[in-house]
Amino acid sequence: MDNILLRPFKTAFDTPPFEQIKNEDYLPAFQEIIKKSEAEVEGIAMNPEPATFINTIEALAYAGEDLETISHIFFNLNSAETNDEIQRIAQKVSPILTEYSSKISQNEKLFERIQKVYEERESYTLNEEQQTLLYETYKGFVRSGALLTPEEKEKLKEINIALSTKQLQFGENTLAATNDYIKHITLKEDLNGIPEAVLSQYAEEAKERGLEGWVVSLHYPSYVPFMTYAENRTLRQELALANGKKAFDGGQFDNQQLIKDIIKLRAQKAQLLGYENFATFVLEERMAKSPKKVQHFLKELLDKATPHALQEIEALKALAKKDGIEVMQSYDHAFYAEKLRKQKYDLNDEELKPYFPLAKVQEAVFELAGKLFGLTFEERKDIPKYHPEVKTYEVQENGLYKAVLYVDYFPRKGKRAGAWMTSYKNQYKKGGKNVRPHISVVCNFNKPHGEIPSLLTFQEVTTLFHEFGHAIHGILANTQYPNISGTSVKWDFVELPSQFLENFCYEADFLRTFAHHYQTGEVLKDEKIQKIEASKNFMQGYQTLRQIGFGLLDIAYHTHSDDIKDIKSFEDQNTQATQLYPLNSETAISPSFSHVFQGGYASGYYSYKWAEVLDADAFAYFKETGLFNPDTIAKYKLLLASGGTKDPMELYKYFRGTEPKIESLLKRAFGS
Incomplete structure (x- = not known):
């Protein structure tokens, strides 16, 4: 059988030939390539020559390239x-x-050879990256069970297979539960308060489904505007209830038992490997190092942020009271927060959106990447796409090919919610060739409709900059080995480049370069730009407590696995200190908490706030030295290009001169 995945890709830059791949190609290709990869690894393990860094450690780092490609x-x-x-x-x-x-x-x-090289490491002349590769390879095998007995190894294998299956099922259930709900609205008055552009989006959704009127879904670009602008409190409550019951309603997509299974399996894995719990196992490989340090960090932030959050909520309650609402609920938050934001700063997402057409925002982030890092982006029509809406770019540096970039911006039925950066190929050097990466940015923004292009809320603008920060981290990669290249860094370090880039969205001079009305070309007025700057920390206390709540819940799941009898009770107990509104017995976060139960953030959700300390400190340094100071940029670019070749704290200290300070975040967020 002819299988495109088993032949060299005859495409521009060896990119995946998406348009030629058939679903039936995947399974046989995986089976064939796994056999080939197993033989490659077995050749390393059974090499009759004595084990050396080159024939064992380096050979293993480069092994399985085809499998990596098809998996991506x-x-x-x-x-x-x-x-x-x-x-x-x-x-x-x-x-x-x-x-x-x-x-x-x-x-x-294989491990015997790795162990031998590791034990004889002092006899080799290795550079810093090779030392890192050797250490990470040895440690990776130990953490994967290389020192276990045969019986224990078999048990670990069973656990890993069960985990991979259950985590995948969790994500599929969450997506299915999201797709399963729509609210069909036929009375225009039920949509009072919602801007015309959003109404057009809802009408388009209804039309696509063959319905009259308007359709609201639980996908982010549909759900969030409804909760922000809909005056109909009953419908806001209904939508919030549907969103909160997602995969938590006892139906076919319910994830509660899967959570218990996943947590139990993770705990068993950690204990089998000699760790007290899964969080301890994970955090050994993070900057934070231990659950206690994470808990201390989150609680320190909680203490600082809580007074600000309470003050913010009181201001919202005062507004709600004027509308006759005596007890404000969580489903009122976005609506009254938007009202207060408009009062304080005269800012309204729908008023700002015409100034942020997607094409112009993308152009701005491209230009910023050029000014900071010397990158240029040229759209290519000859790079295959997996969907017609995807756009493809050749990234260059100093006129030379640097990377391929895919951008995929609009929601579809087969696309999970949220925004993310990923890669189809990592950067590495081999045989005198610097193999460049293929990077992808995926978001879920409003589609263009009629004469109206895709217009972004300001939060979506920062989302796009966030994901491009990750993309630039991947694009600038310049290391020897693929497994420590680009974003292959400690998990609580990986958000630094993304959150760092968001800061530019609040710089007045930069905003003026691209915040132009899509119809008239008018530049967003200075008073609005100043209000965007002033509003940067609006509801920062609330948002901080929300993130801390997620972080505390994540750590609790992975340090107290034996205490989980009821998902809802466990969740409420461990997020109680961060709750600012009455709890609803019918809703829960955990059953759709994909970051932790499907993605890679298990015991790592705290890293968003951890990285905020890093990015606040890093951007403060840029401001101190001048935003486009060439020396500061050069040091930061080296930090990004270095990937996981060094301990991230060492990389950061080389860039900044000191360790990051939590005070930088507190000053940015609360002015103290």
Whole structure:
């Protein structure tokens, strides 16, 4: 059978030939390539020559390149352009890949060679990156069970296969539950307060479904505007209830038992490997190092942020009281926060949106990447796409090819919610060639409709900058080995480049370069720009407590796995200190908390706030030295290009001169 995935890609920059790949190609390709990769690894393990850094550690770092390629293609599409068939294939492929990984990590002959090189490391002349690779390879095998007994290794393999399957099912349930609900509205008065541009979006959604009137869904670009602007409190409550019951309603997509299973399996894995709990296991590989340090960090922030949050909520309650609402609920928050924001700063997302057409915002982030890092972006029509809405770019530096960039901006039925950066190929150097990365930015913004282009809320503008910060981290990668390249850094360090770039959205001079009305070309007025700057920390206390709540819940799940009898009770107990509104017995966060139960943020959700300390401190340094100071930029660019070749604190200290200070975040957020 002819299978495009088993042949060299004859495409521009060796990019995936998406348009030629058929769903039935995946499973046989995985099976064939896994056999090939297993043989490659077995060749390293059984090499009759004595183990050396080159024939063992480096050889292993480069092994499995084809498997990495097909895995990136398949699992990225499972997030961005999935369907029932791909999801069925994923359920078959995930355990096969997990078993393959287990075979490698439990290959005794291979580990003997790795261990020998590690024990003889003083006899080698290794540069810093090679030392890192050796240490990470040895430690990775130990953390994967290389020192376990045969019986324990078999048990670990079973756990890993079960985890991969259940985590995948969690994500599929969450997406299905999101797609399963719509609110069909036929009375115009039920939509009072909602701006015309959003109404057009709802009408378009109804039309696509063959319905009259308007349709609101639980997808972010649909749900959030409704909660922000709809005057009909009853409908806000109904939508919020539907969103909060997502995968928590006892139906076919309910995730509660999956959460218990996943947490139990993670705990078993950690204990089998000699760790007290899963959080301790994970945090050994983070900047934070331990659950206690994470809890201390979050509680320190909680103490500082709570008075500000309470003050913010009191201001909202005063507004709600004028409308006769004696007890404000969580589903009132966005509505009254928007009212207060308009009062304080005369800012309204819908008034600002015409000044932020997606094309202009993208152009701005491209130009910023050029000014900071010397990058240029040229759209290419000859790079295959997985969907017609995707756009493809060749990224250059000093006129030379640097990377491929895919951008995919609009929601679809087969696309999970949220925004993310990912890669289809990592950067690395081999055989005298610097293999450049293929990077993808995926978002869920409003689609253009009629004569109106895609217009972004200011929050969506910062989202796009955030994901491009990740993309630039990947694009600038310049390391020897693929497994420590680009964003392959400590998890609580990875958000620094993304959150750092968001800061530019609040710089007046920069905003003036692109905040232009899509019809008239008029530049956003200075008073509005000043209000955007002033509003930067609006509801910062509330947002901080919300993030702390997620972080505390995540750590609680992974340090107190034996205490989880009831998901709702456990969640309420562990987020109680961060709750600012009455709890609803019918809703819960955990069953759709994909970051933790599907994605890679298990025991790592705190890293968003941790990285805020880093980005606040880093941007303060840029402001001190001049936003476009070449020396500061050069040091920051080196930090990004270095990937995971050094301890992130060392990289940061080289850039900044000192360790990051929490005071930088507190000053930015609360002025103290």
